[in-house]
Amino acid sequence: MKTDSYKGVRDFYPEDERIQRxxxxxxxxxxxxxxxxxYNASILEPTELYLEKSSEEIIKEQTYTFTDRGERxxxxxxxxxxxxxxxxxxxxxxxxxxxxxYSIPNCFRYEKPQRGRLREFxxxxxxxxxxxxxxxxxxIIELAYSILKGYGATDDMFVIKVADRNLLETAFDxxxxxxxxxxxxxxxxxxxxxxxxxxxxxxxAKITENDPVKLxxxxxxxxxxxxxxxxxxxxxxxxxGVTNVEFDPGIVRGFxxxxxxxxxxxxxxxxxxxxxxxxxxxxxxxEEYGTDHTPAVGFGMGDVTARDFLExxxxxxxxxxxxxxxxxxxxxxxVENAAGAAALLREKGVNxxxxxxxSKMADHLRAASKLAIPYFAAYGESEREKGTIIxxxxxxxxxxxVPLYEVPRIVKHS
Amino acid sequence: MKTDSYKGVRDFYPEDERIQRxxxxxxxxxxxxxxxxxYNASILEPTELYLEKSSEEIIKEQTYTFTDRGERxxxxxxxxxxxxxxxxxxxxxxxxxxxxxYSIPNCFRYEKPQRGRLREFxxxxxxxxxxxxxxxxxxIIELAYSILKGYGATDDMFVIKVADRNLLETAFDxxxxxxxxxxxxxxxxxxxxxxxxxxxxxxxAKITENDPVKLxxxxxxxxxxxxxxxxxxxxxxxxxGVTNVEFDPGIVRGFxxxxxxxxxxxxxxxxxxxxxxxxxxxxxxxEEYGTDHTPAVGFGMGDVTARDFLExxxxxxxxxxxxxxxxxxxxxxxVENAAGAAALLREKGVNxxxxxxxSKMADHLRAASKLAIPYFAAYGESEREKGTIIxxxxxxxxxxxVPLYEVPRIVKHS
Numbered sequence: 001m002k003t004d005s006y007k008g009v010r011d012f013y014p015e016d017e018r019i020q021r022x023x024x025x026x027x028x029x030x031x032x033x034x035x036x037x038x039y040n041a042s043i044l045e046p047t048e049l050y051l052e053k054s055s056e057e058i059i060k061e062q063t064y065t066f067t068d069r070g071e072r073x074x075x076x077x078x079x080x081x082x083x084x085x086x087x088x089x090x091x092x093x094x095x096x097x098x099x100x101x102y103s104i105p106n107c108f109r110y111e112k113p114q115r116g117r118l119r120e121f122x123x124x125x126x127x128x129x130x131x132x133x134x135x136x137x138x139x140i141i142e143l144a145y146s147i148l149k150g151y152g153a154t155d156d157m158f159v160i161k162v163a164d165r166n167l168l169e170t171a172f173d174x175x176x177x178x179x180x181x182x183x184x185x186x187x188x189x190x191x192x193x194x195x196x197x198x199x200x201x202x203x204x205a206k207i208t209e210n211d212p213v214k215l216x217x218x219x220x221x222x223x224x225x226x227x228x229x230x231x232x233x234x235x236x237x238x239x240x241g242v243t244n245v246e247f248d249p250g251i252v253r254g255f256x257x258x259x260x261x262x263x264x265x266x267x268x269x270x271x272x273x274x275x276x277x278x279x280x281x282x283x284x285x286x287e288e289y290g291t292d293h294t295p296a297v298g299f300g301m302g303d304v305t306a307r308d309f310l311e312x313x314x315x316x317x318x319x320x321x322x323x324x325x326x327x328x329x330x331x332x333x334x335v336e337n338a339a340g341a342a343a344l345l346r347e348k349g350v351n352x353x354x355x356x357x358x359s360k361m362a363d364h365l366r367a368a369s370k371l372a373i374p375y376f377a378a379y380g381e382s383e384r385e386k387g388t389i390i391x392x393x394x395x396x397x398x399x400x401x402v403p404l405y406e407v408p409r410i411v412k413h414s
Numbered sequence: 415m416k417t418d419s420y421k422g423v424r425d426f427y428p429e430d431e432r433i434q435r436x437x438x439x440x441x442x443x444x445x446x447x448x449x450x451x452x453y454n455a456s457i458l459e460p461t462e463l464y465l466e467k468s469s470e471e472i473i474k475e476q477t478y479t480f481t482d483r484g485e486r487x488x489x490x491x492x493x494x495x496x497x498x499x500x501x502x503x504x505x506x507x508x509x510x511x512x513x514x515x516y517s518i519p520n521c522f523r524y525e526k527p528q529r530g531r532l533r534e535f536x537x538x539x540x541x542x543x544x545x546x547x548x549x550x551x552x553x554i555i556e557l558a559y560s561i562l563k564g565y566g567a568t569d570d571m572f573v574i575k576v577a578d579r580n581l582l583e584t585a586f587d588x589x590x591x592x593x594x595x596x597x598x599x600x601x602x603x604x605x606x607x608x609x610x611x612x613x614x615x616x617x618x619a620k621i622t623e624n625d626p627v628k629l630x631x632x633x634x635x636x637x638x639x640x641x642x643x644x645x646x647x648x649x650x651x652x653x654x655g656v657t658n659v660e661f662d663p664g665i666v667r668g669f670x671x672x673x674x675x676x677x678x679x680x681x682x683x684x685x686x687x688x689x690x691x692x693x694x695x696x697x698x699x700x701e702e703y704g705t706d707h708t709p710a711v712g713f714g715m716g717d718v719t720a721r722d723f724l725e726x727x728x729x730x731x732x733x734x735x736x737x738x739x740x741x742x743x744x745x746x747x748x749v750e751n752a753a754g755a756a757a758l759l760r761e762k763g764v765n766x767x768x769x770x771x772x773s774k775m776a777d778h779l780r781a782a783s784k785l786a787i788p789y790f791a792a793y794g795e796s797e798r799e800k801g802t803i804i805x806x807x808x809x810x811x812x813x814x815x816v817p818l819y820e821v822p823r824i825v826k827h828s
Contacts, residue, residue: 005459005500006460007484009455033760035737037735041419064482090417090418099785100737106457120458239750323451343654
């Protein structure tokens with residue numbers, strides 16, 4: 001019998017799960033600081049939710065889609081945006097706006113597993129509904145920035161690149177491009193930062209003789225006005241203390257639903273080449289699910305690339321168990337008394353793992369070390385009589401003989 | 415375009431997601447108090463993980479199983495126990511024992527949606543590996559009891575029924591039953607509490623002329639010794655303060671892998687007829703995934719029945735947004751100053767939603783109320799000059815004019 005998980009997904013043993021929790025708790029706390037409320041939904045969605053939405057490549061080639069026992073076509077969500085758009089559309093009239101929501105769902109894509117990409121990933125989704133304009137765009141980027149700062153990152157470790165699909169559309173028009181050319185050019189642009197500049201130019205020339213990005217970069221008169229919105233956004237962000245943000249006309253994002261501002265965040269170390277994460281404005285998606293016009297802006301931040309980033313910059317927290325104290329009964333006869341002491345300590349907020357089965361104290365000590373529990377104490381007749389235990393720090397080997405009520409002070413603040 | 419979710423699964427709008435979080439946070443905190451460490455895994459598992467394990471009914475009739483784009487048969491986990499057994503078996507030599515793990519995964523079963531049963535549910539799984547005997551069994555039940563107490567339940571609101579599969583096996587032997595009879599009888603027993611006693615007797619008589627439960631209840635000599643372990647367990651639990659526990663020979667649990675103690679928790683209100691949740695000892699499952707003998711005991715507690723229980727007993731917490739303060743810029747010109755004040759408040763731990771788009775203060779107030787944000791303040795030129803804001807409690811209508819650094823004191827402790 002094999003003990004492997006399914007290909008491209010992960011098992012989270014406690015040492016990995018603790019890292020996930022750290023990733024998620026900074027995401028949640030930061031989103032909540034900005035007034036975003038948690039929501040959630042099932043990973044299973046009717047397949048029709050994604051048709052004509054989302055990215056064509058993802059839907060046709062990368063979804064997990066199957067037929068249920070009742071002959072319905074269902075899909076494991078490849079991303080959260082169609083779900084959140086559906087939910088907002090479904091209760092549009094009951095909800096308050098500006099509506100700020102966040103969630104950290106898992107998503108599935110059938111891809112070849114590689115660095116930064118797995119078949120299952122978790123992704124923070126932060127979305128602001130009901131507001132157009134630069135202030136909303138700025139908040140979304142400021143929030144993304146604050147999460148990375150919350151992990152302990154400094155401004156030199158990452159850069160935020162901002163663009164605007166409107167600007168690109170204006171340049172498309174200036175270059176007289178048709179819909180097919182636009183789509184091909186957008187797909188090419190999405191790969192630009194991974195390509196050699198000369199190769200990009202060659203491929204662009206195959207699509208159009210008037211390269212739209214060059215039009216933007218040369219500040220052609222036709223695109224100047226559309227460019228102002230992005231420049232304003234960059235200025236506001238710098239004013240708010242987000243110094244590592246820059247205008248990059250080459251940013252497009254892979255999803256078809258983006259309509260205005262788009263942004264991507266890059267690791268500056270050079271070790272994580274692809275965009276870490278990104279987002280943008282999608283003003284016309286919610287109404288496609290059958291409600292009135294609902295502008296929206298948001299981003300998605302995946303756990304795989306976030307963890308790679310923290311590892312690269314040595315920002316992962318040190319691992320210790322959530323357990324605080326391993327309490328070992330001295331003998332079989334002490335088990336119920338030790339269980340009673342454990343109950344008292346738990347009431348005072350101490351996470352106590354009760355020793356079991358081992359007859360020798362050395363075995364208990366070995367077990368506690370292997371479990372990464374930081375503190376250890378034995379409990380027998382003498383401890384019961386005196387009401388004190390000897391708490392040992394398994395790393396420093398320091399020992400404190402203390403009454404039970406003093407234990408929280410020792411084990412909780414280390 | 416329909417905005418409904420897939421049949422039998424739920425959308426969690428913020429007011430529902432807050433309840434989920436309450437359910438989960440009590441589960442997590444309690445498990446951690448007992449020294450259990452969090453783990454997780456993918457919802458997608460190779461189908462072979464479940465073959466010959468778990469419950470035949472669930473695998474054959476209730477799983478979501480499909481073939482991926484690489485021709486592998488995969489299943490959305492219907493329960494977590496096979497996954498955790500696989501994970502423990504996979505790293506048996508590296509892990510420390512007694513090993514205490516917990517997780518709150520979502521699981522899928524293709525069932526007819528009804529009260530207490532949906533196609534997707536979340537389920538706390540708590541498991542203790544590597545220890546045989548009553549002390550471990552007692553800890554698992556004490557932990558389950560502590561979670562319900564953590565929700566504010568009192569002992570009269572629920573009852574814990576305990577039995578032992580060994581005891582049943584002994585009674586089976588005393589009644590000279592073969593494997594087919596045993597399986598049929600166990601299936602019947604699993605439905606006993608939902609049946610009329612006379613019907614049960616009639617059905618039991620069809621399977622065997624010597625009803626095993628009657629043998630146990632009459633304390634037939636042949637089963638007396640096996641009965642001692644359960645009686646010991648009940649006595650230890652009462653000693654530990656778990657007073658609402660009782661021996662009930664009719665408890666079996668639906669899964670084939672249980673080998674010793676089994677228990678179920680029932681709502682005493684009469685409104686939730688089926689067992690709320692339960693668990694038991696499964697000493698031979700882990701080794702089936704290719705490692706040495708690893709005794710185990712644990713339980714699973716679902717969110718749907720837990721929520722029903724809390725609703726029935728009026729134990730659900732009152733809803734308020736995670737947002738603390740809605741800060742409304744007085745005019746367009748005040749937006750960036752208000753954003754600056756919001757940033758300061760966030761640094762001090764206040765969850766601030768910045769008002770956007772509305773030009774009239776009345777619109778901002780309405781938005782804050784609809785969003786269930788408890789406090790409100792306007793921010794304009796005068797607030798910026800004085801460095802104070804007027805914080806209004808939207809429920810009591812109380813107002814406080816305070817400097818920014820005083821805001822956390824007002825909005826955080828209500």
